[in-house]
Amino acid sequence: AQRVTQPEKLLSVFKGAPVELKCNYSYSGSPELFWYVQYSRQRLQLLLRHISRESIKGFTADLNKGETSFHLKKPFAQEEDSAMYYCALKPSNAGNMLTFGGGTRLMVKP
Amino acid sequence: GAVVSQHPSWVICKSGTSVKIECRSLDFQATTMFWYRQFPKQSLMLMATSNEGSKATYEQGVEKDKFLINHASLTLSTLTVTSAHPEDSSFYICSAPRAGSYNEQFFGPGTRLTVL
Numbered sequence: 001a002q003r004v005t006q007p008e009k010l011l012s013v014f015k016g017a018p019v020e021l022k023c024n025y026s027y028s029g030s031p032e033l034f035w036y037v038q039y040s041r042q043r044l045q046l047l048l049r050h051i052s053r054e055s056i057k058g059f060t061a062d063l064n065k066g067e068t069s070f071h072l073k074k075p076f077a078q079e080e081d082s083a084m085y086y087c088a089l090k091p092s093n094a095g096n097m098l099t100f101g102g103g104t105r106l107m108v109k110p
Numbered sequence: 111g112a113v114v115s116q117h118p119s120w121v122i123c124k125s126g127t128s129v130k131i132e133c134r135s136l137d138f139q140a141t142t143m144f145w146y147r148q149f150p151k152q153s154l155m156l157m158a159t160s161n162e163g164s165k166a167t168y169e170q171g172v173e174k175d176k177f178l179i180n181h182a183s184l185t186l187s188t189l190t191v192t193s194a195h196p197e198d199s200s201f202y203i204c205s206a207p208r209a210g211s212y213n214e215q216f217f218g219p220g221t222r223l224t225v226l
Binding site: 036042043044045046049051052086095096097098099100101102103 | 142144152153154155156159203205207212213214215217218219220
């Protein structure tokens with residue numbers, strides 16, 4: 001079975017500092033990896049997916065199959081980035097089912 | 111963007127009663143919807159996959175007789191918590207993938223259930 005691990009429950013940085021939210025996964029096949037974000041009092045929403053290799057709101061994430069990681073990075077954190085971030089995996093043979101990591105709360109201090 | 115709604119947004123009920131939660135895809139059809147449970151300060155745990163026109167698929171450890179799922183149409187799935195008990199109190203979230211190049215999943219706002 002697949003598993004997603006986010007080792008940090010809370011990450012606190014100052015505005016303008018670089019941010020890296022860690023995500024590691026275990027899955028024997030070729031997964032799709034996603035980052036979802038949940039701002040305060042809002043629903044969960046997709047931030048980015050590894051397939052599209054895009055940068056959203058300054059965030060990027062690279063799938064490293066050798067290290068089975070999909071860390072989320074941003075060079076300069078903003079206060080509005082404060083939110084819960086969830087890494088999620090979609091197995092290649094499980095339709096649209098997602099397995100979520102435990103989540104990391106990012107706090108960006110002024 | 112696509113919208114998924116849930117109703118009610120919160121509900122308080124007495125122990126032993128049943129509670130129905132609705133999940134609707136407002137501007138797209140979804141043959142599959144997913145139900146998650148989220149405890150305070152914890153992640154989303156997949157409970158079951160709701161399939162339009164067929165039985166739901168439950169994750170290991172989830173009682174199908176306790177959490178009844180009905181995918182009545184291509185835009186509506188319901189989760190009924192039967193004979194609710196205080197340990198069923200939680201935040202229930204549904205999601206629906208919209209067909210497309212990535213089948214992106216859209217999440218509902220969640221329903222907070224409190225069982226007294």
